[in-house]
Amino acid sequence: MAIPKFPSVPNSFHAELKKRISEYFEEVGKSQTGNYSLFMKAVILMVSLSFVYIHLVFFTPNAFWCIIESAVMGCLISAIGFNVMHDGAHGSFSKYKWVNHIAAFSLNILGGNSFMWNMKHNVIHHAFTNVDGVDDDIDAQPWLRMSATQKKYKMHKYQHLYFWFFYSLLYFFWIFVLDYQKYFKSKVGTMQLKKMSLSDHLVFWGFKLFHAFLFIGLPIYMVGFTDWLISFLIVTLVAGFVLSIVFQLAHTVEHTSFPMPNESTGKLDDEWAIHQLKTTANFATKNKVVSWLVGGLNFQIEHHLFPKISHVHYPAISKIIKQACEEYGIKYIEYTKVRYAVASHVSFLRHVGRA
Template sequence: MPAKLNPASKPSPASARDLPSTGRLITTAELATHNTPASCWLAVRGKVYDVTSFLDRHPGGRDLLLFAAGRDATQVFETYHQFKVQGTLPKYLIGDLADNELPVFPAPSPFFVAVKERVYEHLRTNVTSDPKWAVGMWVRYAGIYSMVVAAWYAQLWVWPQGGWAQWLAAVVLGFFCAQIGLNPLHDASHFAVTHSPWVWKLLGATHDYLNGASYVVWIYQHMLGHHPYTNIPNADPDIATNEPDVRRIKAVQPWYKHYLHQEWFVPVLYGVLSIKTRIQDVTILYTLKKNDNIRINPLTAWHEAVFWSGKAFFVFYRLVVPVVFAGLSVGRTLALFLVADLVSSYWLALTFQANHVVEETKWPEPNERNEMSIDWAEMQVATTQDYAHDSAFWTIATGSLNYQAVHHLFPEISQYYYPMIAPVIMKTCQEFGVKYLVQRTFWDALGSHLKYLKVLGLNTHEEDLKKKEAKAQ
């Protein structure tokens, strides 16, 4: 194990912001126009870099830079690189960022530096292979894809006459389609499986073809939105709401009468997640061109082809094949589709909600200049809840998201190693006074989500918040 690091003893790494001013101010509006292969700019720590010439030499592939282009990519850059990599940036420097489109964070704190240093040292000491490589994960992927094919085939040709077995096959299909989202898709979207951009692309494409939902939209929502800005209103797409919305999950949302008892009806609505996602894919990419406040850059030919062919194949294998080739009625086909979709939706939605939308997690907000006062790594722990660390079932069945704080701090590491590095992170949190939330079971975590919905649904909640704020002052 690495030697103990005193919280105050190690300074934060040199920041890109420490570079001298170029004398050229670039607004976020101007930066946003440089988001193509012909002109690829991005910002890190208040400095703007033209990385167009680096696109084809980037070790992570050109797609990653094109996703990040035209925006402040500080948190993504610092998450997926060691701090020393900042030394490669100055040669591409072209200007200073004049304003903040989305929240910006202080330079990495001693906690962030220490936890990153200790986890990688622990992996170097205890893991002989690359932390992006684990044979066990490929076995898991193979099992997931095999079960999707087997369950789909069984409901059409093994038990085509109906009965409980056919419905069971639909349930199994839905569960393992959700596992595609929690495992190969999720791992690929964080580049946590091998160092090959083509592996990430191909694994991501299976989500398009087998689930009918877009890998590209997920990248923008999850990797560029949710992870950098976890639980921050108007920045994290995962907590985006309308006015009014079907549910109240943020204290900043005005209260309406229909929020009363939302803990009873909102979880039922989670069943439409899959259908809602497939429809929103189209509106996000081609109508809105943004997901909440995360802008969508122009698609490459590859991603556009995968998007539309994925939608077409999904309709073909889930709706056309059962009727035309397996001889099922339209009604039976739609019913089986709905059962599988409900299972997928509930499994995914409840897994995600139990991690962030719960009683004890924080909902940080920036000041009027879009500046955050909390360190980014500390915020990841504060906005996240773990559960069931001692359960192999929940670790496998949730794609290791029962170690959500571990995942948010180290998304680039294979989930296979989360149980190994969790004690290192928890010990570092304890040393630095960072509260680490973990529930004993999944049901405790889910219960916390339902209790949170209940509290936010009460019309007294805003008054309680005002009283707490007044008392704090």
């Protein structure tokens, strides 16, 4: 599939939004990047993960606490991904480029690869959200059907019942399968990877080996294979499900769209900002606990429109964006509670699996 194009629009909605957001930051005199509350959260999460890891590997708690701590570790890995790595990869964690680089680099330590993530997430997903054949985030074939344009199999009729199982496998497959597929094929889905430098290759292999030592080799040596395997499965399954469900609630729900480019022109119908609003949803934005844990990714609309603004500012700029949408007659998709978004996602899977 050729890379779609967005129509050029004079006096675009995106330009109006940028103007209003810029005026807000000038008025309040704040930086658009992270602040001390974000830095403190990053420290809390990293220290917590280190503590749980050390306690599990070197002090070997009993079976009950091992299960609990393994589940907590899975949640902490997800939280670091949402709060530290994600902002760092978008250059919004700090005003200093080197700090953003370190924050983004945390993904390599946790088993992923920052080079692959940048291409898959920053370059492709953020540009062509929910465009089947381009956006790799909605490609879970053949196991799940995420768009009506994807091939349908008989098992999809039940995907709203079994989706949780495949979501739980995400983290495991991400670090052990999907990164390697991208590396050896030099593609993310149908999109060609940009050329990797020598340092990119060294980081890829060096940190894959480091992760294997940190999360496989050393724990097996310290606690034995069986205890490690049980703990490792709990960690990866919990992390996989949390990572999957948060991102899916933002795009694959009943009210979001899945636009396709015009076959003759290769262009999408809407300008980029309106495309983002039609393909993205918020959830539980009044819930401060959820916002803290998921790094503001429940404000997914704000994130997609302004990915270089740190998530600590999303509650404030969401009011500006919502007001602009009302004035321009553009739908702002939002679910007030997590359970409503989950119910909509399940309903979406059921509909797409049977349509």
